[in-house]
Amino acid sequence: MAKMKNESNLQVTFSKRRSGLFKKASELNTLCGADIAVIVFSPGGKVYSFGHPNVEIVLNRFKNINQPFPNPNNNMRLSEVRSHTPIQQMNDFLTQLMNDLEKAKKKNEEIKKKRKNSKRSENWWEDPVEELDLAHAQEFKVELENLKKVVTDEASKFFQGFPHPNFCVGSSSGAPFRDGGYINPNLDQSEQRRMFNVNAYYNPNMYRPNYQLLYGNNSYAGGCVPDQYNLNFMLAFNQYQNQNQNLNPGFKEEGISENERHQDGHSPHF
Amino acid sequence: MVFIENESARKSTYKKRKRGILKKAKELATLCGVPVGVIIDSPYDSSMEVWPSRVDMDDVVSQWQRLPEMDRTKKMLNQKTYLEQRITKGTEALNKLNKENKELEMKEIMFDCLSGKIAPSSIDRNDLVGCSNVIDQYLRILKRRMEILTKNDGASSSSAHAAATTSADMPIVEMGSSSTAFCDMIRQQQMQNNLNHAVMDLDLD
Numbered sequence: 100m101a102k103m104k105n106e107s108n109l110q111v112t113f114s115k116r117r118s119g120l121f122k123k124a125s126e127l128n129t130l131c132g133a134d135i136a137v138i139v140f141s142p143g144g145k146v147y148s149f150g151h152p153n154v155e156i157v158l159n160r161f162k163n164i165n166q167p168f169p170n171p172n173n174n175m176r177l178s179e180v181r182s183h184t185p186i187q188q189m190n191d192f193l194t195q196l197m198n199d200l201e202k203a204k205k206k207n208e209e210i211k212k213k214r215k216n217s218k219r220s221e222n223w224w225e226d227p228v229e230e231l232d233l234a235h236a237q238e239f240k241v242e243l244e245n246l247k248k249v250v251t252d253e254a255s256k257f258f259q260g261f262p263h264p265n266f267c268v269g270s271s272s273g274a275p276f277r278d279g280g281y282i283n284p285n286l287d288q289s290e291q292r293r294m295f296n297v298n299a300y301y302n303p304n305m306y307r308p309n310y311q312l313l314y315g316n317n318s319y320a321g322g323c324v325p326d327q328y329n330l331n332f333m334l335a336f337n338q339y340q341n342q343n344q345n346l347n348p349g350f351k352e353e354g355i356s357e358n359e360r361h362q363d364g365h366s367p368h369f
Numbered sequence: 370m371v372f373i374e375n376e377s378a379r380k381s382t383y384k385k386r387k388r389g390i391l392k393k394a395k396e397l398a399t400l401c402g403v404p405v406g407v408i409i410d411s412p413y414d415s416s417m418e419v420w421p422s423r424v425d426m427d428d429v430v431s432q433w434q435r436l437p438e439m440d441r442t443k444k445m446l447n448q449k450t451y452l453e454q455r456i457t458k459g460t461e462a463l464n465k466l467n468k469e470n471k472e473l474e475m476k477e478i479m480f481d482c483l484s485g486k487i488a489p490s491s492i493d494r495n496d497l498v499g500c501s502n503v504i505d506q507y508l509r510i511l512k513r514r515m516e517i518l519t520k521n522d523g524a525s526s527s528s529a530h531a532a533a534t535t536s537a538d539m540p541i542v543e544m545g546s547s548s549t550a551f552c553d554m555i556r557q558q559q560m561q562n563n564l565n566h567a568v569m570d571l572d573l574d
Binding site: 103119131161188196 | 411
């Protein structure tokens, strides 16, 4: 094994392997309770470090050779409550998150494969838009507008005040959710709240990382809306600890039980 | 990833994983030609495990201490901050994927409506808004495409000719017709095409 020759490959390799090394260090500590410090210098001279309890504590122990590992008996006692520490809970959260990420990746592949296989040549509108000529594009536009009208009519049966020009901000919009939702001031308070929450549930902006905490979709571990993750996970996390349930009464929409919202079928666990 | 309660299982895992970490550290240092130092302190080893060696570790530590504190701490992580970082990145990735999956699903629904496979009234109400958004997205792309095409139309006569011939082949669709009429129209067009081909064959005779 020798130093890599290609500069950019080296950078990529460094990044990946450093990340992997830290992961292993984290796991060693989680699984076996070992204290650890890893210091890595980048090709550019920057330093990355990981340590438990932290890098400095372990380095100090290294410098003072005579310091023994903290009383192993303490460790034994602590092992009973390890499962309830925030770190362990974060690990559990992360494990579930990684599982869901895997599932989402598989689903993504399946959908794309299905589209590839089901494509039929006579459905010219399914071809990429860039391949359409003007006449077809015009045709398509008319049909899409018709379809949009039908879909909108269907939606208005369920959602009062829908559609409104601002109701559903397109995914290209950078507006955070709250600005994208329009509340008809003429609706009474409870209707407004209901519509607002409906908007929260369906607005594609919910997928954005800066998703607002407001709508209670933050108890991932509590299983409210599994495919929406709140980036402010520490809050979610505290809820998981406190076992706070049903922060969001707005989700009690007619006819949809908690379980129905779980696309992968697992029921909320607290 | 849970603390291993069973003591002997824990010890054996420790030994294996310690070996693995040191191997990975060595590979990283060699492949990338960078200084790496690892210190492992556990109840299973009588003394601290240090890699590459105490002497080399001393070098790494001095190099480390020579850096200004801000540089040292900028990328310094402990379990808590490390896990936070991974959760953040994982959440972003998942949100992005979920969004893409949803859009792809909505696109399928849209296509199925257009081809008459399903009726818009049968769309799950949870999907109606998403579907509407995807239609909007598509309309935006279409408008852009049409702008490009009409610009080019002025530039070259051949594309205008192509557009003219194709529009002659397409029956005119009335505004306000339902989506099922779209696929009916397509079927009509296909039948017409088949007829045309039949006629052409006759002509060749």
